[in-house]
Amino acid sequence: MSDLLERLRHYIGVLPATFMIVVFMLAPLTIIFVYSFLTPGDYGGVKFEFSTEAYTQLLFQKNLFDEVEFDTSYLTIAFRSIWVATVAVLGSLALGFPAAYYIAQQPESRRNTLLLLITIPFWTNLLIRTYCWILVLRDTGLINNLLIGLGLTDEPITMLYTEGAIALGLVYTYVPFMVLPIYAALERLDKRLIEASRDLYANRWTTLRHVTLPLASPGIVAGAILVFIPALGAFIAPDLLGGGKKLMLGSLVQLQFSAARDWPFGSALTMVIMSVVLICLLLFAVNQRRNEGGFQH
């Protein structure tokens, strides 16, 4: 008995977070899991009749004439979302890594100021910030007015309602999620390590590759996770900046719980997305621990 208590004591640290997530996330999620095997209710919600249609629907959809056919439209939507989320990760990394590195090199007081400067824009609602980008990007917007005013172009350049605008919007939304973890990892970067490396390799970029990047990698991984997963479900930037002409996973799920009134399908979509992401993360974590283990022993 005391042995058990002793063993439980070790788990006290993980207990509060685990409790919150198990009770207020896992339990609701169980409801969603059950929903995914039920039949859609007439006005949203579910009917308690078992059905696997929500899952078969992912690949085999009925057309307007009720003929079941192999349908790739949901796969297309999924790959589009994955592609957009990948671009968001790469864009955030390209912009965020140098910024995080630069901030980490500053004296401590300035470091904190810069970090807080990153979060200040977020005091403004995301919707509003995205609208401001519309004012910047559209045909009659700031950039085009500037270009035309300077005589650099006669016709406005179309920037709004393009895929580039979606990418820009997503990077804008998620780049802090990349900068902050990388900063947290780099902040402890020991100057002496770099000095030693410089003595050995005598090149800034070699040092970056062989010393700094490996040290930053836990931060980059954390940042990539924090950007990729939310970007996968993002719909504000695709809707507002992209024009909402192509569905994303986020808007597809959203639709099922609103106008489409197909909660089981929305639930099934969620289950599939979650499983895929979870499996990827677990494979990654196992792999990483194996590598670390090899390093330690």
Place this chain on the structure above:
Amino acid sequence: MIRSSDRDIRWLPGFNWITLCFFLFLYLPLIILVIFSFNATRSATVWEGFSLQWYAKAFSNDDIQSAAKNSLIIAAVSTLFSTVFATMAAIALGRNREIKHKTAFGGLLLLPLMIPEIVTAVATLTFFTAINLSWGIGNIIIAHTVFCIPFAYLPIQARLRGLDASLETAARDLYSDRKTTLRLITLPLLAPGIFSGAMLAFIISLDDFIITMMVAEAGSTTLPIYIYGLVRTGVTPEVNAVSTVLLGISVIAVLMSQWFAKKQ
């Protein structure tokens, strides 16, 4: 602001410029927002003279103020809870060798990230109803705390992973007390990670719309919900004015924290 000396061995050419671009990128929309909050007409696009009327309007609007208060309270409390829980979990998972199934725990902590917001919203609403939970604003705080945990956890965990455990082992040899080691060594070393995590949690909570909208009970409208209503027709200077005031508050908060840091 961007000043680098070539003598600093860590300096990488171009990184200071990218950082400058990064901040310009972050602030460009906000500059527009602030400028048009002083516009004389309803338009948030065409400049037609200076006026403070939108501020007067925003300040006389009780609904905006109560929504802003709700938002700030929810964000502050959820940040506190989620950061404390995330820090505890990160330390336990990173340092305690007795804990088994760490991968599973790690995955569990990231779970809230993996579920589309609308699903979390519907599921949480259904669950709260099922267990008959009706704590008003407390409902929102619980929901926010849960989805803020991964955002707080990841930066802390990233920081901890890079920290040399030998420092703590040495401290344990010296003090031979787990608590003292935690207080004097681990937590101070973790501070940048905790700071980053808390900031992420705060902005995530402050910005949330979908989950809050579903979970909110009567009378707990938050700022994003209120603003969404105003945006229906398009951004008006009134929205800009409210946003500018919030920006102002955050700038003052930053300046004050700097001032306190210097005094110490």
Place this chain on the structure above:
Amino acid sequence: MSFNRKTLLGLASAGLGLTATIASADGELQLYNWTDYTSPELIEKFETETGISVTVDTYDSGETLLAKLQSGAAGYDIAIPTHNFVPILISEGLVQPINASELEGYDRIVPNLASPWWDEGNVYSIPWHWGTTSFTVDTAVYSGDVDDYDVIFNPPEELAGQIAMFKSPDEVITMAQVALGLPFCSEDPNEMQQVLDLLMGQKPHVKTYNSDGILERLVSGDVSVHQNWNGYSLLARKEKPSLQYAFPEEGVVAWADSLVVPKGAPNYDNAITFIEFMLEPENIAIQSNSSGYANGVTGSEAFMDEGLKDAAELSPPEGTPLKFIESCSPKAVELQNRVWTALLK
């Protein structure tokens, strides 16, 4: 300043997990309405006259309202669904009878909105606003006849690529159905195929599908044609006189938002007070002046702003059919989904 007390209580309950937050004190009313749809002036007047303090919360879609009422724990006294949701709310048992015909001022409801098909005898609801969904055209860009669905679905050269549509499948599809002369809530695949073909043909000319920021896009000239509600079209015209609201001869989509009292409303009596208050012509006129929509109370014109009561947007030309949307069957909703997914996949 009931707010402070409430937040403190909320905080305390969050921390201690003990008390319920919102006590149903006598003088309160919880109003749940569409976003940007409640006149602050009206609420102020109601509070002054009755001493009841009002809290307004907002929702963004009929489905959100439905989900929250279904959850049963929302605590609202008044909700304002669109008419086609009223039968759903009634059949799901989510609203309670108010027997409007016995209320003071009931006889002032205009004949065509009294005892409507969605709530015969007004047992559960009274009208709030009614309006139409059509589209707004910038006549400075297009000088031809705007009262034609071809302008938006099959646009002339000067309007190609200048079109914005709503984001909600039902609103886009119902408009297409009116344009094609098809019935709403169709369960016929052939009819829905026609709808899909029309929308697919239109898609290359559409700049964005978005239901927010309508005014902004029209006034700034970002788009020249926008699917729109008549009230917003009126507000847009006030800022840009060249904007015109279309009334094609095929007819326009029409809707009526209604006041209902959710089951379990903590302040039923105050809700009834509010409903009677809204049946006063003077009061509902304040609401109309603020939102730009017509109401269902006779005599309110006398209190309406100049430029509102005779506005073109609010007065469909003689002979233009008003097609009130219906509550669709699950089968019809499923077909709508398939059309929408096929359109945006």
